[in-house]
Amino acid sequence: MNSGVAQSPIVSISQVTKDYTLGKVVVPALRGVDLQVHPGEFISIAGPSGSGKTTLLNLIGCVDTATAGVVRVAGQDTKQLSERQLTNLRLHTIGFIFQSFNLVSVLSVFQNVEFPLLLQRKLDKVQRRERVMQLLEQVGLAHHAKHRPNELSGGQRQRVAVARALVTRPQLVLADEPTANLDSVTGQNIIDLMKELNQKEGTTFIFSTHDAKVMNHANAVVRLADGKILDRLTPAEATRAMAAGAEAH
Amino acid sequence: MFQLFLIAFRNLGTHRRRTLLLGGAIAGVTTLLVILMGLSTGMKESMLRSATTLATGHVNVAGFYKVTAGQAAPVVTGYPKIIEQIRQDVPELDYVVQRGRGWAKLVSDTAAMQVGVGGIDVQNEPGFRRVVMVKEGSLDALSRPGTLLIFEKQAKKLGVKVGDTLTIVAPTMRGTSNTVDVTVGAIAANVGMMSDFNVFLHAATLRSLYQLRDDTTGAILVYLKDLSQVPHVQARLRQSLEKAGHILMDNDPRAFWFKFEVVNREGWTGQKLDITNWEDEISFISWTLTALNSLTGVLIFVLLVIIGVGIMNTLWIAIRERTREIGTLRAIGMQRRRVLLMFLFEAMTLGALGTLAGATVGLGVCLGVNAANVTMPDVVAVFIMSDKLNLAVNAGSVIGAMVFITGCTTLISLIPSFLAARLKPVTAMHHIG
Ligand SMILES: Nc1ncnc2c1ncn2[C@@H]1O[C@H](COP(=O)(O)OP(=O)(O)O)[C@@H](O)[C@H]1O
Ligand SMILES: [Mg+2]
Numbered sequence: 001m002n003s004g005v006a007q008s009p010i011v012s013i014s015q016v017t018k019d020y021t022l023g024k025v026v027v028p029a030l031r032g033v034d035l036q037v038h039p040g041e042f043i044s045i046a047g048p049s050g051s052g053k054t055t056l057l058n059l060i061g062c063v064d065t066a067t068a069g070v071v072r073v074a075g076q077d078t079k080q081l082s083e084r085q086l087t088n089l090r091l092h093t094i095g096f097i098f099q100s101f102n103l104v105s106v107l108s109v110f111q112n113v114e115f116p117l118l119l120q121r122k123l124d125k126v127q128r129r130e131r132v133m134q135l136l137e138q139v140g141l142a143h144h145a146k147h148r149p150n151e152l153s154g155g156q157r158q159r160v161a162v163a164r165a166l167v168t169r170p171q172l173v174l175a176d177e178p179t180a181n182l183d184s185v186t187g188q189n190i191i192d193l194m195k196e197l198n199q200k201e202g203t204t205f206i207f208s209t210h211d212a213k214v215m216n217h218a219n220a221v222v223r224l225a226d227g228k229i230l231d232r233l234t235p236a237e238a239t240r241a242m243a244a245g246a247e248a249h
Numbered sequence: 250m251f252q253l254f255l256i257a258f259r260n261l262g263t264h265r266r267r268t269l270l271l272g273g274a275i276a277g278v279t280t281l282l283v284i285l286m287g288l289s290t291g292m293k294e295s296m297l298r299s300a301t302t303l304a305t306g307h308v309n310v311a312g313f314y315k316v317t318a319g320q321a322a323p324v325v326t327g328y329p330k331i332i333e334q335i336r337q338d339v340p341e342l343d344y345v346v347q348r349g350r351g352w353a354k355l356v357s358d359t360a361a362m363q364v365g366v367g368g369i370d371v372q373n374e375p376g377f378r379r380v381v382m383v384k385e386g387s388l389d390a391l392s393r394p395g396t397l398l399i400f401e402k403q404a405k406k407l408g409v410k411v412g413d414t415l416t417i418v419a420p421t422m423r424g425t426s427n428t429v430d431v432t433v434g435a436i437a438a439n440v441g442m443m444s445d446f447n448v449f450l451h452a453a454t455l456r457s458l459y460q461l462r463d464d465t466t467g468a469i470l471v472y473l474k475d476l477s478q479v480p481h482v483q484a485r486l487r488q489s490l491e492k493a494g495h496i497l498m499d500n501d502p503r504a505f506w507f508k509f510e511v512v513n514r515e516g517w518t519g520q521k522l523d524i525t526n527w528e529d530e531i532s533f534i535s536w537t538l539t540a541l542n543s544l545t546g547v548l549i550f551v552l553l554v555i556i557g558v559g560i561m562n563t564l565w566i567a568i569r570e571r572t573r574e575i576g577t578l579r580a581i582g583m584q585r586r587r588v589l590l591m592f593l594f595e596a597m598t599l600g601a602l603g604t605l606a607g608a609t610v611g612l613g614v615c616l617g618v619n620a621a622n623v624t625m626p627d628v629v630a631v632f633i634m635s636d637k638l639n640l641a642v643n644a645g646s647v648i649g650a651m652v653f654i655t656g657c658t659t660l661i662s663l664i665p666s667f668l669a670a671r672l673k674p675v676t677a678m679h680h681i682g
Contacts, residue, residue: 054679063580064675084584091582098678102577106259111252118252119582164581 008075010172010204011037011060016069018055018227029055031227033069037206039171042198044215045208046238047224053208054176056224060206061094061174062086074171091119095165097175097194097207101157103149103164109136110145113163120168135163139193155186159193166197175207179214191217212239253587257595260567261602267566271559272603275654278552279607280614282650285545287615287640292538294641296531299440302380303367303447304504305530306346306470308483310335310490311505312498312522313512314465321512322459323350323505326520328466331490335471338489339482343472346374349455350467352506353419355399355448357407364403365447366417368455368467376472382438386411390434394451397431400444404436411436417450419458429458443531468505479526487524496521502529553654557661560596564665568592575669576677589663589670596662600655607654608647615640 018030029052037043045053058064059071062078071078074093078086090096095116103112113132117123123131136142139159149157158178165173175194179187191207195217198205207218215221221238223230233241261268301307310331313321325331328347335345349368354361371377371391378388381398390396390411397415399407409415411433418428431450439445456463473482491497498521501508505523512521528535568575575588623638 058675061580063673063678087579087582087584090580096577096580098577102573102678104256104574104578106256106263107252111255115252115578116581119587 007039009036009038009072010074011035011206012070012072013056013059014070016059016066016071018052018059018064019067029227030059030066033227033229035222035229037172037204039204040198040202042195042205042217042219043207044218044221044235044238045206045224046210046212046215046221046242047208048210051224052227053210053224055227057174057176057206057208060172061096062090091116092168093171095168095170095173095203097158097161097165097173097178099177099180101149101154101161101181103157103160105149107148108145109141109147109149109152109160112149112160113167116164116168131167132163135167138197139163153186154182155189158182158186158190162190162193162197166201166203169201170203172204172206175205177208177210179209179211184211184213187211187214212242215239250590253591253594254598256591257598260571260595261599264567267563268599271556271563272599272606274552274556274559275600275603275658276607276610278549278556279604279650279654280611281552282545282549282654283608283611283647284614284640285541285548286646286650287611287642289538289541289545290641290643290646291639292541295639296535296538297527298380299443300531301472301527302377302440303443304365305525305527306468307473307476307479307527308471308486309468309525309527309530310471310486310522311350311468311525312520313508314520315512315518318516318518319513321509323467323509324461324465325467325469325522326462326465328469329464331495331522332469334489334493335469335486338485339471339473341473341475341478341482343474344375345469345471346370346376347452347466347469349450349452349459349461350505351419351455351459353417353458355403355407356416356418357409357413359408360406362403362406363446366419366455367447367449368452369398369449370452371449380440383435384438386433386435388435391449391451393434394454395429395431396434396451396454398435398437398449399433400437400439400448402439402445403448404433409433417458421459427458427460429454443534483524483526490522490524498523500524502526502532504530504533507533553657557657560599560658560661561665564592564596564662567595568665568669572672572677573679575672576674576679579672579674580678585670588672589666592666592669593659593662596666597655597659600658601651603658604651604654608651612642612647615642 013033013035016030016033017028020027020029033056045056047053059066060073062073065079073089076089081089104115110132113135114128117128117131133142136145139162141156141159144152144156149160179190182190191214194205197203209215215238216235218235221233221235223233223238310325311323312325314324314326315321332345332347336342351366353364353366355364369377369391371388384401391398407415413433414430415433416428416430418426420426431454473479487497502525579588618638618640625638
C-alpha cells in the first residue's frame with residue numbers, strides 16, 4: 001500500500017484542543033491532539049463513546065474550529081479561512097458520510113448524488129449525469145436512481161451517501177461512525193465499498209468507529225481516549241490491544 | 250438554482266395541510282384585494298365617465314362675475330378669447346367646449362324637481378355624443394332653441410315623453426324668477442347618479458333665461474388626450490391666463506356651487522376666473538372612493554399581518570424540522586446565501602401559487618358579477634356611482650396585487666430564512682429532531 005510518506009500530508013493537526021462551554025461549565029473534548037494523514041490512507045479513528053471522535057472529525061471537516069492548535073487541511077490553516085472559504089474547501093476537497101445518512105428527503109437518489117456537483121458548477125448536465133450514474137453503478141444503486149431516500153433500506157441509503165460524498169472526487173472523505181446505524185453485515189459492505197473506492201481512486205478516508213470488526217480494514221487505527229490520542233496501530237495490534245483492555249476491566 | 254426551487258416546491262408538497270392552509274389564506278386575501286380594487290376602479294370609472302360628461306371637463310376654466318360685492322353669478326365673460334388662448338397654450342388638448350350653468354326648477358303637469366341646467370352647444374360636443382345614449386328623440390333636436398335633454402329617471406319622475414313641454418323656473422340674483430317653456434327633445438339613458446340632477450338645455454335658451462350676453466358662458470371645459478397631464482395643464486393655464494391679465498381666484502378644490510358663500514363674502518366686483526379639475530368638481534362625492542380605498546388598505550394590511558405571522562411561524566417550524574438537512578447541506582459545501590434562498594424560494598413559491606389562485610378566483614368573481622349585470626338598489630347606487638355593479642378588471646392592478654402580496658410573504662420570510670442561513674453547520678448537523 002502506498003503510505004505516501006514522501007507526499008505532504010492532507011491533514012495535519014498539531015497540539016489541538018477543543019473545549020465546549022455548556023453554560024459556565026467547560027467540557028474539554030480534545031486535549032492536545034497531533035495527527036498526520038497522508039493522501040491515499042484509509043484510517044480508522046477508534047475509541048469509546050465520548051472520547052472525542054466526532055469532535056476531531058468536525059475539526060478536520062472544517063465544520064468547527066479548534067480552541068487552540070493548528071488544523072491544516074489540504075495545506076490550508078483552517079483558522080485563517082473565512083466562513084465562505086471554509087465552505088468552498090468543504091465543497092471541493094472533502095466528502096462527508098454521516099452516521100444517519102442525512103440525505104435530502106424530497107430529492108431523488110440521483111438528485112441527492114448530483115447536488116454537490118450543482119453546487120460546484122464545474123460540469124454540464126451531460127457530464128453530471130454521466131458522473132452520477134457512474135457512482136450509482138459503483139455503489140450498486142443504478143436501478144434506484146429515481147427512488148426517494150425513504151423508499152430505500154438503511155444500507156442502500158448509506159450507499160447513496162457514499163456516492164454523494166465521492167461524486168466530486170474529493171481528496172478526503174470523512175465518515176463519522178458510518179456503520180453505527182446499520183446491521184453488521186450491511187456495515188461490513190459499506191466499509192468494503194469504501195475500501196474499494198480508496199484503492200481504485202486513491203481517495204483518502206478517515207472514519208470513526210467503536211466496532212473492532214470494522215477497523216480491521218484500515219491501514220492504521222488511531223486510538224482515542226478522553227480527548228487524547230493513545231497510539232497509532234495496525235488493525236491487528238489494535239484488536240489485540242482492545243481485547244487486552246477489555247480483559248483488564 | 251433550479252434544484253433549490255425543486256426542494257422548496259417539494260417541501261411545500263410534502264406538508265400539504267400546512268401549505269393549503271397558508272396558501273389558502275394568501276389566496277383569500279388576494280381575492281379580496283382584487284375584488285375591492287375592482288370595485289374601487291369600477292367606481293372611479295363610473296364617476297369619471299358620468300362626471301366628465303355631465304358636469305366637468307378634465308380641466309375647467311370657470312369663475313364668478315359680481316355686479317356688486319354680494320351678488321356672484323357663476324359665469325365667465327368674454328369666453329371666446331379665453332378658448333382661443335387655451336387652444337394655443339394646451340398642446341395636450343383633445344377638445345374644448347363651453348357650457349352655461351344654472352340651477353332651476355323643472356316643472357311638469359304632475360311634478361317638479363330641482364336640477365342643474367347645463368347650456369349646451371350640441372354641435373360642438375364630441376365627448377357628449379360619445380357617452381350620452383339617447384333612448385328617445387335625438388341629440389340633434391338640441392340644436393333647436395328651446396329644446397331640453399333629460400334622463401330616463403327624470404322623465405319617469407316628471408311623467409313626460411319626447412315632445413312634451415316643461416317649464417323651467419330660474420331664480421335670478423335680483424330675487425325674481427325667470428321662466429321659460431321648453432320642449433323635451435331627447436331622453437337619455439342614466440349616466441350614474443350624476444344624471445339624476447342634471448339636464449341640458451340649448452345654450453342660447455339658457456343665456457336668454459338668465460339674460461346673459463353672447464360672449465358669456467358658465468364654464469369652459471377642457472378635455473385632454475391623457476388624464477395624467479391634468480396637473481401640468483392646470484398649472485400652466487393658471488400662469489398664462491394670469492399673464493394675459495385675468496384675475497384668478499385662489500385654488501379651491503371644491504365643486505363650484507360650494508363657492509358661492511365664500512365668493513359672496515369677499516369684497517371684490519367684476520370677473521374672476523377659477524381653474525379646477527374634474528376631481529375638484531366631484532370631490533363632494535368622491536369621498537366614497539377615498540373611504541373605500543382606506544377601508545381596503547386597512548383590511549388588507551391587517552390580513553397581511555396575520556398572514557405574515559402565519560408564514561413566519563410555518564417557516565420556523567420548517568427550519569426546526571429541517572435543521573439537520575440545513576447542517577448537512579452546509580457541510581457538503583452549500584453557502585449561507587443559498588440556504589437563505591432555499592427558504593425564501595419556499596415562501597415565494599407559496600406566495601406566488603397562493604396569489605395566482607386568489608387572483609383567478611377574484612377575476613372570476615369580477616367577470617361573473619359584471620356578466621350578471623346586477624342592478625343595485627338606489628342607496629348602494631349612490632355610493633358606487635352607478636346603478637349597475639361594475640367591478641373593473643385591470644390586468645395591471647391584478648398583477649400588481651399578486652406581486653405585492655408575494656413580495657410581502659417573501660419579505661417577511663427573510664427573517665427566519667436569515668436565521669436558518671446563520672446556523673452553524675456543526676450545531677445543525679447534530680441537531681436531534
Ligand atoms: N456540542 C457539545 N457541547 C458540549 N459538549 C459536547 C458537545 N459535543 C460533544 N461534547 C462533549 O465532548 C466530548 C467528546 O464528544 P464527541 O466528540 O461527540 O465524542 P465521540 O464522538 O467519540 O462520542 C464528550 O464528553 C461530549 O459530551
Ligand atoms: Mg460521535
